[in-house]
């Protein structure tokens with residue numbers, strides 16, 4: 547019997563689907579500025595800047611106070627708890643700065659991995675306890691979407707069926723709780739790029755993972771029109787000796803998505819997973835040019851691939867504000883073009899944009 551116990555009212559569904567669509571409208575994507583304190587420390591270490599709350603705040607202030615035209619390329623920004631409550635140097639909350647630009651504010655909700663005993667060092671993600679209360683508070687404090695990143699690894703006996711099922715179920719519980727509290731859930735099942743496997747194996751695993759995720763979302767009565775997917779692109783492992791062209795990555799990626807992701811999902815925003823900024827843009831462009839049916843918006847939710855050049859330009863010096871903002875804007879515009887299949891590589895990329903951003907076992 548249909549709808550005997552409806553999970554959401556039609557007003558709730560309308561709100562959720564409108565938020566999701568706003569984030570990915572017209573080639574827009576997401577800036578993933580939700581690095582935890584530890585992850586941000588790794589980023590800052592690369593540019594020899596101390597990982598203090600003030601340094602994290604200063605860098606993020608530069609990103610969020612960039613020219614208002616950023617709202618043509620960035621539809622949403624994911625924040626870490628600390629950042630949601632931080633202010634710029636004039637005392638204005640970051641979240642209000644973003645909202646005034648018409649950008650939707652999101653919040654990281656997962657809380658790190660817990661080991662799955664009896665597996666080859668696989669994990670599930672914590673954060674479901676008290677999640678509903680946290681979501682309700684974040685909604686009051688201006689967030690309209692959430693993010694939960696589950697991590698799966700390709701290795702000997704990995705990912706195991708247990709890891710796939712357990713992470714799919716946690717993602718679905720999280721998505722349902724978000725929607726009950728008016729937050730659009732970004733569902734992120736990341737198959738890590740660690741390993742020497744080829745692209746075909748990554749495609750096989752990605753399909754298994756996504757199929758399990760959509761089965762679990764359906765079991766948990768998640769309203770797909772009010773969700774966004776944040777998957778890995780289908781690529782070879784970082785240590786694979788065989789190299790693939792963007793067109794091959796695009797075909798494998800869209801094939802995997804086409805086989806597993808329902809057309810009701812409004813947008814798929816890829817993570818960058820350690821690709822260089824330029825590779826992440828070129829691959830996204832090729833994905834949007836791929837000659838297969840693509841019923842969803844195909845866009846970006848990049849962390850490293852939107853911030854690496856900006857971090858390098860900043861180097862911890864306030865005097866570099868302009869160069870930092872220009873570097874960030876350049877990547878945002880390039881990825882927006884790629885999300886429409888209109889990116890033309892200029893051939894004059896800076897060193898930071900072509901540098902691999904891979905971090906081994908990037909788990910939290």
Ligand SMILES: O=P(O)(O)OC[C@@]1(O)O[C@H](CO)[C@@H](O)[C@@H]1O
Pocket residue numbers: 578579580581582585624695734817818819820847848849850851910
């Ligand atoms: O792979 P990328 O594009 O750098 O980051 C993807 C991402 O999900 O992983 C990070 C760690 O949780 C987050 O900061 C970010 O949102």
